Amino acid sequence: MQGSMSKDVMTTLVVSAALIWALPLMVSTYTLTILIIYGMLGLSLGLIWGFGGIICFGQAAYFGLGAYTYAIAAINFGESTIPMLLAVIVPAIFAALLGLMMFYGRLTDVYLGVITLVVMLILFKFINSTAGPQYVIGNARLGGYNGIPGFQTLNVPGDPSAYIWGDAYFYVCAVMLALVFILVSALLRSSFGRIAVGIRENETRMSLMGYDIRARKTILFSIGAAIAGLAGALFANWSEIVTPSLFSLRQSAEIIIWCIVGGFSNRVGPIFGAAGLAYIKILLGQQSMVDNTLIMGIILVVFVLFLPKGLVPAVAELWNISFGRRKRGASRSGRRVRNRGKANG
């Protein structure tokens, strides 16, 4: 926590540069792009749940909102720069309003879970029912369950005819993820981030210290939604169509599974969890022996039962034990789990 920020930035840049160079040698950039986008989505939930203790079962709502905002705005503006910005801002504002309602109503854990889930379902139901021609925003028809196809994809800012696609789009997404990661790191290092962790640990104590936990949770929730919205916009560009399934229960379940598998309370866990599982899913999709959903289900159950901290912390711990660098590591993360249980209960 006390290490220097510049070292953190350097490490991030070096590691991501290495990955951006090495990964395309093994996997197609088209596949990598979606893995990166899912990584960003995982990071958004990891930030609010892992560090902020905000139980959100409906993170897909902001992903879908970002994607739809981008698609609708891109059709209306015929270029991509303003739509990209809107795709970050609209989910953030939406989440801030929802957060105001939830956190100022002193709702906690399971109730947060219900409300976030329900809000996502409302969006899902609403978008699904907009097939009729009367549902238009500007020039964009919402299209109901068919979704919105055929919008302007990412272009060089200022030149709507210079599309960014293929390998170039992969690099854009990779750089975006690295930037978001650095911003999240900076946020967690800042007073705001440290206070957020304090709130996760003990809300009463933090408010007795004089912190307004309602406002801080709302802001953090909104930041998480902004990141999910950006991921949604990048997804829209990648798939070139947005459909209501972005808001679905299954999408939300997957985000949570990624974070559980990677590990909630660290920055890289959700990213690798998301990318890794999404890749496994793509590989599994090519066979028809065992149902995909079944495997995802087993993975989730097994991790909750046997590795509730997730893979990344477990590997880090193993590393620490084998190479003797015991800097409070083992006992500390051991208690993390207990705390998680307590916070949940």
Added chain:
Amino acid sequence: MDLSAVIFIEILYAVASLIMISAGLAVVFGMMKVINLAHGEFMMMGGYTTITAVNLGVNVFVAMLIIAPLIVGLIGLVVERLVIRHLYGRLIDTMLATWGLSLFFIGIVTMIFGNTTTGISTPIPGFTVGNYQINGYNFFIILVAIALVILLYAVLKGTRAGLIARGTMQRPDMAASLGYSPDRIYMATFFCGSALSGLAGAVLAPLVGLVPTSGAAYIAKAFITVIAGGPSLIAGLVSSSTVFGIISQTFSFAVSPVMGEVALLVAAVVLLRLLPQGVTGKFFKGKL
């Protein structure tokens, strides 16, 4: 006149089906403070059990009211022993694990029955009131729901097992020190809860085309109804089902069925904002 009678029956039916959908989840949550997110899949499996049994030549009512609850109850028992019992007291972790189970069951059922819609026809014919057609089966569901509530109440209030269960619900440690093993009580409770889910899925099966992902349609409603109901099991179940049933059915009539669903969800958000502990956190305190 005819119209208002029809509307009244439809609202009653909406309330009854919410009670059916939520009862299994409510029992498990009320007694064990466990949210079973695989509840929808338990219902879905109740439906598949019924259809399979009927296709094998079993009487439809026997299949719905006896076989489906038994089979799903047994599945619940296995799930409790293998997974849930390791997670007692960790609310969020149980939700996540049962969410995993729900995906698992969707996968298994897809592999067995395929990703196609199946169904059985309603065993009770419809009739007309004036110009309006009424589904006779709706009456059956209303009756089953009423019977279910009365049965729940009678068991919890009137029997020794119910007394032990209520004791465990209030103070598991006390019940344990009196010699009742919470482990076995939880096991029995989860069996009953799963059986109720199976029953609900079976009874509702003739009304819907069944696919392996059908559970998703139920779980959100059940989850919302139970949480909004609050700490009292039966009072919470009935009161929140009534509120949501009336709201959703009214909007269905006034606007459209989709708006009815949306209105239900919005009502849930508003309700929880106003009563963060659920309806029975504020009213009917201390009732069953």
Added chain:
Amino acid sequence: MAEIVLETQGLTMRFGGVVAANNVDFTLHARELRCLIGPNGAGKSTFFKCVTGLQTPTEGQVFMRGEETTQWMSHEIASLGVGIKTQNPNVLDSLSVFENIWLAARRFHTPIEANRKSQEIIERLALSSIARADLGQLAHGERQRVELGLVAVGDPWLVLLDEPAAGMSAEDVERMTEIIHELNKSAAIVIVEHDMQFIRSIAENVTVFHQGSVLMEDHVDLVMADQTVRNVYLGKKA
């Protein structure tokens, strides 16, 4: 007479039919040290919760330095410069002693100033040897002491403590007494307490609660000698 820092007028708290605090008038002057005593269920803790914003009283008003805070939430009251410690050690278990105190200091200071301030408090409370340890690993007495550090680091002018000596060893209690006296040099203090020995060692003035109301308010020796108070503590009818 010194400035009044805490005052309640007709403070009443009802839970359903039960009146936990009944029409309590209470006044505390600057740099005063007052103990609230009384048998279990006398209303001390309810009074404490109403004053600290953890609960909102059904009736009556609370004033701090003349400002009405009746409807305020805990964080608003704390932001005035009021240090609060609840009954059980209420700390951030997975964070270190330094991080705990830093978070409390950060509320009133810049990050760098908060670093300095935290160091200072850690030395003052003799916590240096465990500054890097996580709170979850510490003994009960140490956790209580850290929580006093969280209170002290904000330089409060009013300190509200709920049973600070509960479950502590004699040695810990002695240390706690010193810290409280030190705090009292700049702040008025209210302590809710059971332990009569501890009260005798720190307080001069005592307010006795009984059945939700203030039974008596006087010097500790006079209170102890009073027959009614003795009866209340022994469970006889007052």
